[in-house]
Amino acid sequence: MARTKEFDRDEALDAAIGVFREHGYEGSSTDMLVRAMKIGRQSLYDTFGDKWKLYCLAVERYSGGETNAHIAKLRGESRALDGIRAMMERIVEDAAQPCLGVSSICEFGQTMPELAALHHAADRRLKDAARERIAEAQLAGDVDKTLPAGAVADFLFCSIAGMRIAARGGASREHLQSLGRLTLRAIM
Amino acid sequence: MARTKEFDRDEALDAAIGVFREHGYEGSSTDMLVRAMKIGRQSLYDTFGDKWKLYCLAVERYSGGETNAHIAKLRGESRALDGIRAMMERIVEDAAQPCLGVSSICEFGQTMPELAALHHAADRRLKDAARERIAEAQLAGDVDKTLPAGAVADFLFCSIAGMRIAARGGASREHLQSLGRLTLRAIM
DNA sequence: TTGCTTTTGGAATGATCGGTCAAAAAAGGA
DNA sequence: TCCTTTTTTGACCGATCATTCCAAAAGCAA
Numbered sequence: 001m002a003r004t005k006e007f008d009r010d011e012a013l014d015a016a017i018g019v020f021r022e023h024g025y026e027g028s029s030t031d032m033l034v035r036a037m038k039i040g041r042q043s044l045y046d047t048f049g050d051k052w053k054l055y056c057l058a059v060e061r062y063s064g065g066e067t068n069a070h071i072a073k074l075r076g077e078s079r080a081l082d083g084i085r086a087m088m089e090r091i092v093e094d095a096a097q098p099c100l101g102v103s104s105i106c107e108f109g110q111t112m113p114e115l116a117a118l119h120h121a122a123d124r125r126l127k128d129a130a131r132e133r134i135a136e137a138q139l140a141g142d143v144d145k146t147l148p149a150g151a152v153a154d155f156l157f158c159s160i161a162g163m164r165i166a167a168r169g170g171a172s173r174e175h176l177q178s179l180g181r182l183t184l185r186a187i188m
Numbered sequence: 189m190a191r192t193k194e195f196d197r198d199e200a201l202d203a204a205i206g207v208f209r210e211h212g213y214e215g216s217s218t219d220m221l222v223r224a225m226k227i228g229r230q231s232l233y234d235t236f237g238d239k240w241k242l243y244c245l246a247v248e249r250y251s252g253g254e255t256n257a258h259i260a261k262l263r264g265e266s267r268a269l270d271g272i273r274a275m276m277e278r279i280v281e282d283a284a285q286p287c288l289g290v291s292s293i294c295e296f297g298q299t300m301p302e303l304a305a306l307h308h309a310a311d312r313r314l315k316d317a318a319r320e321r322i323a324e325a326q327l328a329g330d331v332d333k334t335l336p337a338g339a340v341a342d343f344l345f346c347s348i349a350g351m352r353i354a355a356r357g358g359a360s361r362e363h364l365q366s367l368g369r370l371t372l373r374a375i376m
Numbered sequence: 377t378t379g380c381t382t383t384t385g386g387a388a389t390g391a392t393c394g395g396t397c398a399a400a401a402a403a404g405g406a
Numbered sequence: 407t408c409c410t411t412t413t414t415t416g417a418c419c420g421a422t423c424a425t426t427c428c429a430a431a432a433g434c435a436a
Contacts, residue, residue: 162348179346229386
């Protein structure tokens with residue numbers, strides 16, 4: 001049971017996430033990855049298999065973290081609508097870095113089953129949490145009761161994806177805030 | 189002034205657009221392009237320069253066409269709100285094929301000035317036309333008069349981008365229709 | 377036909393790709 | 407100290423990349 005240095009796997013994965021977010025899968029070379037992850041080339045292959053497996057792990061970790069962050073904001077306020085608003089505000093705050101989820105869907109669509117499965121899993125978890133809080137806001141009279149909570153959740157995440165594209169396309173902070181406001185307006 | 193066979197330049201460009209839409213820039217090889225465009229490899233380089241110039245031409249042609257289609261729908265109805273609705277319905281109709289504009293922004297962000305300039309130009313033309321029709325709908329009492337027309341236009345295109353991501357992620361037609369409905373609801 | 381131009385296809389360029397190999401170096405436990 | 411395991415390094419592999427060169431083929435004008 002010999003213990004040696006053993007670099008931090010999650011830390012390396014985070015560095016890989018950074019590269020993939022910025023350049024996509026095809027645009028990221030193994031050299032770029034190795035350099036950013038600050039590990040030896042062989043360590044990458046020993047630890048993560050190959051570039052594609054590393055990418056899938058990166059997407060899984062990234063969307064898990066993003067989902068957690070979304071849910072934390074959703075549940076972080078006592079009033080449900082405030083939680084929803086906090087989630088939208090976080091999007092504005094973090095819009096400077098591109099979203100790996102959006103990038104991955106854009107690059108591969110539904111052509112890679114294992115990737116689509118990852119997205120589907122994260123999506124369901126996120127949508128369930130959102131629907132719950134939306135229903136609560138509807139009971140409180142803050143969100144239109146005539147709208148199906150699932151449709152509202154889908155709309156929120158559609159709008160979030162659009163805002164992230166807008167940000168990647170150069171939209172200013174004020175611009176994004178305006179988009180967030182109109183999104184909330186749609187569900188009230 | 190010798191006239192010879194001379195393949196159709198626009199037709200070849202359309203074929204290239206098809207490849208780039210599906211696989212992005214990095215994911216498209218010159219072999220794939222040459223095969224799809226049905227021209228010799230040398231003709232590609234003689235006519236379009238190199239892969240990057242071809243990509244820029246493809247994006248320019250694509251976003252020009254998309255902008256025209258959007259504007260045609262916007263102006264195709266006598267009632268302004270109906271024009272806006274028609275534009276949103278076209279998104280649902282054509283969502284099966286990925287959008288080269290979204291893909292290009294996602295892949296390169298603002299890192300390539302010539303590409304960013306293309307997007308900016310198409311964006312402005314589109315936004316101007318939309319703002320005009322939105323103001324008209326506001327006068328008719330169909331769109332909330334308290335919202336700045338420019339902000340409404342931005343919101344519509346943000347939502348359109350989100351819907352296209354959703355479609356690429358596997359959203360059904362009904363799903364997309366619901367997103368379109370909620371988008372319109374936001375501005376009324 | 378004779379010419380000129382355009383298009384084509386194959387071969388070849390050098391660079392870079394993802395991935396492997398083997399040996400050196402480093403680190404901790406004994 | 408020595409031993410074991412992990413990590414790094416750099417060379418190396420075949421494949422593929424974008425691009426170029428060149429000669430053959432094809433189309434049109436005369």
